[in-house]
Amino acid sequence: MLPSYIAHQDRGLPTMTIVTGEASQVRQPRTTRLDLLRQTWSSRADYLYVLPAIVVMLVVIAYPIYYTVELSLFKTPPGLQLKDKSFIGLNNYTTILMSNVFWRVTLNTVIWTLASTIIAFVLGFALALALHREFFGRGMLRAIFIIPWVISAVAASYIWKWIYHSDFGIIGVVLVQLGLVDRPPNFIDSVSTVLASLIVVNIWREFPFAMIMMMAGLQTVPEQLLRAAQVDGASAWQRFWHVTFPHLRGVSTVTVLLLAVANFNSFIIPWIMTGGGPSNASHIWITHIYELAFGRQRWGVASAYSVLLFVILMTLGYFYVRALSQGDQREPGA
Amino acid sequence: MNAKSGVSTLRRRRMDGWRWGGRIFLLFMLIYTAVPMVWMLLTSIKSGFAAMAFPPEWWPSEPTLASYRNLLDPENSVGRDFLRFFWNSLVVSTLTTILAVLVAVPAAYAFSRFRFPGRRFLFFSVLLRNMFPAVIFLVPLFILMRFLGLVNTHGSLVLTYLTFGLPLAIWLLKGFYDNIPVQLEQAARIDGATRLQAFVLIVMPLSVPGIIATAIYSFIGAWNEYIYAYTFLSKNEQLTLPVGVQRFFSENTTDFPGLMAASFMMSVPVVVLFLVLQKYFVRALTEGAVKH
Numbered sequence: 360m361l362p363s364y365i366a367h368q369d370r371g372l373p374t375m376t377i378v379t380g381e382a383s384q385v386r387q388p389r390t391t392r393l394d395l396l397r398q399t400w401s402s403r404a405d406y407l408y409v410l411p412a413i414v415v416m417l418v419v420i421a422y423p424i425y426y427t428v429e430l431s432l433f434k435t436p437p438g439l440q441l442k443d444k445s446f447i448g449l450n451n452y453t454t455i456l457m458s459n460v461f462w463r464v465t466l467n468t469v470i471w472t473l474a475s476t477i478i479a480f481v482l483g484f485a486l487a488l489a490l491h492r493e494f495f496g497r498g499m500l501r502a503i504f505i506i507p508w509v510i511s512a513v514a515a516s517y518i519w520k521w522i523y524h525s526d527f528g529i530i531g532v533v534l535v536q537l538g539l540v541d542r543p544p545n546f547i548d549s550v551s552t553v554l555a556s557l558i559v560v561n562i563w564r565e566f567p568f569a570m571i572m573m574m575a576g577l578q579t580v581p582e583q584l585l586r587a588a589q590v591d592g593a594s595a596w597q598r599f600w601h602v603t604f605p606h607l608r609g610v611s612t613v614t615v616l617l618l619a620v621a622n623f624n625s626f627i628i629p630w631i632m633t634g635g636g637p638s639n640a641s642h643i644w645i646t647h648i649y650e651l652a653f654g655r656q657r658w659g660v661a662s663a664y665s666v667l668l669f670v671i672l673m674t675l676g677y678f679y680v681r682a683l684s685q686g687d688q689r690e691p692g693a
Numbered sequence: 694m695n696a697k698s699g700v701s702t703l704r705r706r707r708m709d710g711w712r713w714g715g716r717i718f719l720l721f722m723l724i725y726t727a728v729p730m731v732w733m734l735l736t737s738i739k740s741g742f743a744a745m746a747f748p749p750e751w752w753p754s755e756p757t758l759a760s761y762r763n764l765l766d767p768e769n770s771v772g773r774d775f776l777r778f779f780w781n782s783l784v785v786s787t788l789t790t791i792l793a794v795l796v797a798v799p800a801a802y803a804f805s806r807f808r809f810p811g812r813r814f815l816f817f818s819v820l821l822r823n824m825f826p827a828v829i830f831l832v833p834l835f836i837l838m839r840f841l842g843l844v845n846t847h848g849s850l851v852l853t854y855l856t857f858g859l860p861l862a863i864w865l866l867k868g869f870y871d872n873i874p875v876q877l878e879q880a881a882r883i884d885g886a887t888r889l890q891a892f893v894l895i896v897m898p899l900s901v902p903g904i905i906a907t908a909i910y911s912f913i914g915a916w917n918e919y920i921y922a923y924t925f926l927s928k929n930e931q932l933t934l935p936v937g938v939q940r941f942f943s944e945n946t947t948d949f950p951g952l953m954a955a956s957f958m959m960s961v962p963v964v965v966l967f968l969v970l971q972k973y974f975v976r977a978l979t980e981g982a983v984k985h
Contacts, residue, residue, distance in 0.1 A: 399810045408803030409815060411796040412859055419834065419856040420825070426833035439836070486722060489715045500719065502968055504726055506960075509967045511917035513935035514956035517942070518733045521949055529732055532749055563725065575978040595711050624826030627919050631939065645828045652832055653924065665829045676824040680817050 424669065430662035437656035451663035460639055460647070467554060468623065468643040475561045475622040480615055482562065483569025488599075490570075491577050501574075508567035512627035519560040520632050523547050547633055550640040557641055560628050565621065569614055576610035577603070612682045620675060644668055737761070737953035744949045760954035771941070775955065777930060778937030783962075785847050785933055786915040789854040793862055793911040794904055796855065801866030802892060806875070816867075827857075827920045838925055849925045850933070854918055858911035865910075865977050869903035870896065906977030909970050913963045934959050 431451055435444040455461050490501055507515065522529050523546040531543025546556040580603050588598045626645045629635060635642035635650060642650075644664070652661035736744055737760055739753045766772035803809075804816050834853060835844070843849035877899075878891040886894065897904075919935040926932055932940065938955045945951065967974070 395810055402807060402809035405803055405807035405809040408799040408807070412800035412863065413815060415796060415852070415855050415859065418837075419830065419853055422837065423830040423833035426836065427829060430832060441836070482722065485718060489719050500723070502971070504722065505967065505971065506730065506964055507726060509913060509963050510956075510960035511919070511935050511963070513917070513919055513939060514959050515729075517938075517952050517956050518729050521736065521953065522729055522732060524949075527745055527747065527749060527949075529728075529749065532747075536748065563729070566722075571975060571978065575975060620824055624828075626826065626828060627935075645826050648828050649831070649920075652828075658832060662832060665832075669825070669829060672824045679824065 427662045427665045427669070430658055431666045433659055435658040437658075439656070439658060447659070451659040452667075454660055455663055455667070460642075463639050464642045464644060464647045467639075467641065470554060471558060471561070471625075471643050472619055472622045474558050475565065475625075476615060476618045478558075479562045479565040479618055479622075480569045480611075482566040483571075483614075484573045484611070486566070486570045487573035487577055488603075490574065501570075504570060505567045507564050508571075512564060512625075513631060515560065515564050516628050516631035519563070520547070523556060523632075547641075548637060550637055553633060553637065553641045557629055557632060560632070561622065561625060564628070565618060568621075569618060572610060572614040572617075573607065576607045579610075580606045609682070613679075616675070616679045616682055620672070620679070623672070623675075733953045733957060737950055737957055739950050741948055741950055745947075760950045761958070763951065764954055764958060771951075774929065774937065774941065775958075778932055778934045779958075781847065781932060781937075782916055782934040785850050785854070786912050788847070788851045789858065789915040790908050790912045792851065792855055793858045794908055797859055797862035797866055797907055798897070798900075798904065799892075800859075801863045802870050802896065804863065805867045805870035816863075827853075831920070831924055834921075835924060843925075845926055845928050845931055847931065850915075850918070850922055853921045853925075854911075854915040857918075858907075858914050861910060862907040865906055866900065866903045869900045869977065873899050902973045903977050905970055905973040909966060909974055913967065916963050 430444075432446060432448060433444040434447045434450075435441065486504060490497055490504075521527075523531075525531070525543060525545050525548055528543060528546070530546070531540075534540045535543055544552065547553050584602050585598055588602050593601065624645060625643070626649065629641050629643060629646050630649070633641045635646045639647075645668075648661050648664045648668070651657050651664065735751070735753060738756045738758065739750070740755065740757055740759065743750055743753055743755065763769065763771055764775045767776055804812060830853075838844045838849040841849075843852070873896055877895050878888075881891040881895050882888070917935065918933075919939075922933045922936045923939075926936065929937075929940075938952075938959060942948065942952050942955070
């Protein structure tokens with residue numbers, strides 16, 4: 360029914376080309392402004408197809424970005440009466456950079472993002488490799504491993520909150536019964552363990568995503584190459600390192616970036632499980648911004664935070680887009 | 694001869710090492726993944742008293758479905774609320790899904806097929822949406838919704854949910870369309886079909902797996918969304934499940950069996966949906982995004 364897919368399977372060495380089609384297109388030399396206008400006008404019907412998507416994006420993204428920048432330069436009263444806001448320049452930004460909480464929260468965010476991303480990726484990748492070979496119960500295992508990613512983060516937070524419970528939590532009880540500790544540890548009520556405990560929950564929810572992506576990627580590694588390497592006497596590790604891994608570089612980059620962005624932006628797990636406490640030990644940027652805005656109603660400072668966040672994300676976004684459009688510059692097989 | 698067999702034994706032993714390492718790793722991951730879910734289920738069929746026993750009953754001595762009966766009973770207030778939250782979530786998620794497909798399909802098709810100026814810029818700005826967290830947009834969107842009179846309506850949620858589903862949907866679908874040969878449409882055009890007809894009659898049916906994957910993704914995203922719902926809705930009868938459950942259990946902090954039962958019920962629809970349709974999702978990722 361879909362001959363195109365079969366045809367694509369035999370296309371030799373697949374390169375990581377997510378944005379397709381452009382590579383073959385030859386860029387026209389020197390387009391004048393008039394040409395561009397004419398071209399735009401003649402393809403006006405094409406825009407109708409993308410118009411709904413663009414309108415939604417404009418209303419819900421472009422406008423808020425503009426407004427956030429504006430709010431960050433003003434002092435707005437707690438009730439969000441916009442008429443009474445007063446211009447204070449960059450004061451909100453200096454307030455942020457001078458505060459102690461800022462550095463604490465930034466450190467937390469860095470630890471949270473790096474640890475979650477790296478561990479979730481490694482676990483997901485290893486699982487994808489372990490589940491690549493056919494064996495009894497593989498489909499079943501894969502289904503079980505995917506579930507944490509599908510369920511709501513709110514449900515996951517409550518489940519783990521119950522598991523970490525200081526009196527009846529299952530981990531603490533097991534540790535006590537094994538005689539490792541005298542009384543159940545306070546996983547999420549103690550400053551020293553709270554962040555690590557939340558990262559465990561976050562990884563629990565995210566490794567399945569890495570697994571799915573890497574499983575999809577593994578299917579593009581040509582079987583013949585692996586077999587040829589085996590005939591030539593390459594060990595399992597050598598086959599992985601010299602054949603499999605180079606083929607997965609593109610999909611790995613995208614997966615790591617998507618994970619990093621998702622982790623940088625996570626809110627639900629820390630918000631529901633600890634609300635950022637105890638004493639800011641589990642506050643990350645996003646929860647802190649939320650608390651500043653809707654908890655303490657300091658709209659200006661919260662907006663300034665958002666703008667800083669925006670700048671950081673744009674930098675990350677540059678690499679993200681570059682990774683996605685890699686196939687555009689690279690010739691197939693190069 | 695001897696040396697050769699020695700090498701192959703060594704290699705076999707190393708292979709076995711890898712295989713055993715893989716098995717132990719799988720077992721570890723299975724425990725990590727499954728224990729929380731099993732514990733949720735076991736707790737949900739205990740009585741409130743049994744859940745607080747020390748040392749805990751691993752297997753409940755008197756299993757009871759009281760928590761589930763409580764949540765699903767329209768007669769009492771807890772059940773009435775829970776069923777309403779459930780219904781609200783269903784309405785919002787379904788509406789979002791339908792709209793996301795309607796918006797993403799033509800956009801992805803245009804990005805795949807047409808060569809209009811600004812195409813790359815628009816495509817990447819759509820993708821960039823993925824980069825930004827809900828919180829950045831929260832304050833201005835709240836003002837916007839207040840301006841549009843949408844605060845405390847499901848419309849505010851559908852509109853915002855659309856935007857976080859769209860980028861990935863467009864990206865996945867575009868990959869799908871890229872893989873459908875243009876010749877099929879050209880043939881249809883020669884036979885007298887308009888461009889729209891060629892799209893609807895030829896391309897759409899071929900991209901059904903991609904559309905299903907898009908729909909699942911949008912539905913799950915909308916079903917699980919918390920932060921906008923938490924901010925835009927304050928009336929009890931409007932709440933969706935994640936917020937409703939949170940609001941409810943912030944008042945009943947010790948009813949863990951009830952909380953676990955609610956978490957389970959909240960997860961069932963999306964888990965079932967995903968497990969039934971996962972092959973489309975994985976295929977869409979493979980065909981549309983990763984492979985070319």
